Amino acid sequence: MKLLVLGGTEFVGRAMAEEALAEGWEVTVFNRGNHPAPAGALALKGDRTAQGGLDALREGEWDAVVDTWSGAPRAVRDVARLLADRAGRYAYVSSCSVYPFPAPRGNDEHGAVVEGSPDEGQRDYARDKRGAELAAVGAFGAPRTLLLRAGLILGPYENIGRLPWWLGRIAKGGDVLAPGPQALELQYIDARDLARWTLHALRTQLHGPYNLVSAPGHTTMGELLDTCLAVTGSDARLHWTDPKVVTDAGIEPWTGLPIWLPPGEMHEAIHQSDTSKALAAGLRCRPVAETVQDTWEWLCGIGGVAPQRPDRPVVGLDAEAEAAVLNR
Template identity: 65%
Template sequence: MRILMLGGTEFVGRAITDDALARGWDVTVFHRGRHDPPAGVASLHGDRTADGGLAALETGTWDVVVDTWSRAPSAVRDAAHLLHGRAGSYAYISSRSVYRFPEPLGLGEGAPLVDGSPDDDGHDDYAAAKRGGELAALGAFGDRALLVRAGLILGPYENIGRLPWWLTRIARGGDVLAPGPQDAGIQYIDVRDLAAWTLDAVENNLGGPFDLVCPSTHTTMAELLEACVHTTGSDADLVWTPPETILDAGIEPWMDLPVWIPPGEAYDTIHRGNVSKALSAGLRCRPVQETVADTWEWLQSIGGQAPQRPDRPVLGLSPEDEAKALHPSDRP
């Protein structure tokens, strides 16, 4: 197949590009030139936010376009409109954030959606931007648009800082603040499983929305952190701490302690989603231990410092705040 990757040099785009190359597909990567794409692709340069930035895409035909854009929906609209008639289908990597909060348990893709517009030139509201991107893809490609509503994404090439933070922190050893409950299920998708499912889906002519994360029974917070201890060979001691103690210390779920959400509406929305549709369509999720080990191997291969997207906040708890939470009696 001939695939056009809009992006393709970082995290999700890079994983999809690598998978397509491994299948022997003919891959064209359209990007700004800030990062080198993998060997074996045709490279086109352009800036989607600039006037005339899509000029390199004015000619050419492809079987499928894959778009990972997460900012102003108008950029998706313009690309999809330009490529309509010259591409067989359009896969837009969206987000489960498009559902209104709190997402009702069990509804999956049928849950109520946030408002969004394909003509929106802003991107301050992530959920609205992703919904606008979906509408842009649907507007140009209709039922040939595949909406991949990914949840939490982990794995090699991560430039958000979630799993790399946990790996780096646990590698330092000592007492580690481990947020309970230990047996709380977590939902995420390994970026390579996302890539494989997406390319299988376009090859099988699937369209419409699919929520893409592992089942809520796939793994737990304890298994994730224990895998980090095992993989790094650290002497870290996981100090399992009740959610109430962590919240009372002023620690922010998700931001200060990546991945973790205490029990409640937010936890149910993020970590208890219904993914039966994607599972029925062939979604396969590798063990959490494999995701952790491969991310650590990649992190070591680049010197131990993960890349950081400039448009995302730096995540993770400071050593000082961790110490205060671990030893509350030492607080002034």
């Protein structure tokens, strides 16, 4: 199959391109050329936000397109309209954020979604993702459009910084603030598992929205941090701390302490969604140990400093704030 990846050099887009190449697909990536394309992919250069930025896509045919865009919906509208007659299917990497927050525990693809428009400029993340979904469907039609509503995404090449921050902090050693409870369930997807399932879905002509994340309880906060200890070989000491102590100290869940959310409606919205539709359609998620080990090896291979997307906030707790809680 011939695949066009809009993006294709960072995190999820790179995972899509590399998985397709590994499966023998013919892969083209389209981006601004700021990062090298995966070996074996044809690289087309363009800026979808600039006048004439789509010129490199005015010729060519593909069996499928994967789009990872998270900005203005009209950028998806424009490229999808351009490709609608020359590509078979369109897979848009959306987000569970299209459901109004906080979504109820066990929310599935039938849940209400936020408002969005395919003609909007950039507004906020949830509306942008929903508008982009509508843009893809508007150009390709529902039977040819796959909406990948991903949850928390981890794995090698992560440019948000969540798992890399925990690995770096634990590798540093010493006393580590570990937000409890240890048995707190986590739900996420490895970018490579997301890619593998996406290619399967394109081959088998699946369409419509799918919540793309592991089953609830795929791992726990305790297992995640213990695995970080094991793969880094660190002598760090985890100090498991009551969630109320953490939040009373003014530490922001999710950003100050990445991945973690205290028990309650926020946790249920992010870590308790219903993914039975994707699981029934063949989604398989690798063990957390594999995701953590591979992310650590990648991180070490690039000097220990993960890339940071400029449009996302820097995550992680500074040493002074961590020490203040531990000293209590």
